[in-house]
Amino acid sequence: MQNRSFNWRAIRSHIMVFDAPLAILIFLILSLGIVTLYSAGIDFPGRVEDQLRNILVSFVIMWIFANIPPQTLMRFAIPIYSFGVALLIAVAAFGMVKKGARRWLNVGTPIQPSEIMKIATPLMLAWYFQKREGALRVKDFVIATVILAIPVGLIAKQPDLGTALLVVAAGFTVIFLAGLSWKVLLTLISFVAIVTPTLIWPYMLHDYQRDRVLTMLDPTRDPLGKGFHIIQSTIAVGSGGLHGKGWLKGTQAHLEFIPERTTDFIFAVFSEEFGFIGNLLLVSLYFLLIIRCLMIAANAPTLFARLMAGSVTMIFFTYAFVNMGMVSGILPVVGVPLPFLSYGGTALVTLGMATGIMMSVQRNRKLVQT
Numbered sequence: 001m002q003n004r005s006f007n008w009r010a011i012r013s014h015i016m017v018f019d020a021p022l023a024i025l026i027f028l029i030l031s032l033g034i035v036t037l038y039s040a041g042i043d044f045p046g047r048v049e050d051q052l053r054n055i056l057v058s059f060v061i062m063w064i065f066a067n068i069p070p071q072t073l074m075r076f077a078i079p080i081y082s083f084g085v086a087l088l089i090a091v092a093a094f095g096m097v098k099k100g101a102r103r104w105l106n107v108g109t110p111i112q113p114s115e116i117m118k119i120a121t122p123l124m125l126a127w128y129f130q131k132r133e134g135a136l137r138v139k140d141f142v143i144a145t146v147i148l149a150i151p152v153g154l155i156a157k158q159p160d161l162g163t164a165l166l167v168v169a170a171g172f173t174v175i176f177l178a179g180l181s182w183k184v185l186l187t188l189i190s191f192v193a194i195v196t197p198t199l200i201w202p203y204m205l206h207d208y209q210r211d212r213v214l215t216m217l218d219p220t221r222d223p224l225g226k227g228f229h230i231i232q233s234t235i236a237v238g239s240g241g242l243h244g245k246g247w248l249k250g251t252q253a254h255l256e257f258i259p260e261r262t263t264d265f266i267f268a269v270f271s272e273e274f275g276f277i278g279n280l281l282l283v284s285l286y287f288l289l290i291i292r293c294l295m296i297a298a299n300a301p302t303l304f305a306r307l308m309a310g311s312v313t314m315i316f317f318t319y320a321f322v323n324m325g326m327v328s329g330i331l332p333v334v335g336v337p338l339p340f341l342s343y344g345g346t347a348l349v350t351l352g353m354a355t356g357i358m359m360s361v362q363r364n365r366k367l368v369q370t
Contacts, residue, residue, distance in 0.1 A: 022358060030340050032270070115346050115347070244274040267328075324338070
């Protein structure tokens with residue numbers, strides 16, 4: 001009887017791995033996403049069904065990672081990072097080209113290896129700093145910068161500025177939380193501010209990337225060309241008013257003025273149909289999601305767990321902030337989906353992995369305490 005009771009408790013401990021506040025918040029955002037996707041994808045049969053399958057796969061991935069203790073995950077940091085970098089090199093050598101970008105590998109089905117690095121890079125950095133805990137030197141931060149720069153450089157070369165930005169945000173968060181001083185941080189910010197107009201803007205950005213920045217500053221410079229999409233998305237956001245036009249009644253979406261309305265620009269559809277009140281609800285849910293993640297990170301039992309939880313929190317924040325910013329016209333369009341709202345399997349799998357890591361950190365904190 002004791003053995004059976006013990007086995008039942010062990011099985012239950014692997015099933016009940018979800019942090020309730022985090023799970024509820026994500027469920028609510030996913031529900032809003034399905035409702036919005038039904039309207040946005042009304043001319044794309046099967047989108048809702050596909051997204052439900054994507055959510056199911058993401059749920060399984062989340063459950064798997066939630067059952068992996070942080071100390072176990074740390075052992076796979078080097079293999080996962082090395083595998084991801086190898087795939088990025090393979091993409092650069094013989095990857096598939098779509099819409100002028102070489103971002104995919106065909107392994108029976110197209111995969112985008114850069115998505116792996118959103119998790120693999122902060123995982124590797126967190127492992128490195130955990131190993132150097134208590135003996136950090138300046139050279140350690142230099143080595144960490146190189147670890148971050150390798151995948152970011154390969155991703156930016158594809159080119160994929162949106163994913164590169166997310167990897168930078170997640171990786172730099174780990175470096176900062178590991179103990180990077182404010183003086184160094186301010187020096188880096190000053191350096192970037194100096195080299196941006198003299199080096200980055202004229203020599204390191206592609207023509208289309210410079211056009212996106214200029215279009216953000218003045219969409220009317222090419223209203224029927226490069227500025228058309230951002231003009232239409234901002235019209236949709238503003239036309240929702242206080243209460244919105246109502247579900248399934250968004251004219252900008254249903255008259256096909258909004259580009260990529262089921263993926264990167266789904267926030268424009270949501271804003272038009274649910275208005276300011278709907279946006280306030282959605283932003284509040286993301287805010288609570290970030291707060292809950294910060295609480296988990298602050299109470300993490302080890303440096304590795306704290307750094308990983310902090311980087312995942314930054315991933316969620318960057319996804320939401322950049323997407324809403326570009327759809328609203330205050331940031332350049334970089335192709336970043338809205339987390340748990342936009343249609344897409346690859347992004348949901350990445351988010352499922354990230355959420356599973358957060359739940360693992362929270363679950364193992366409880367186990368350490370007991």
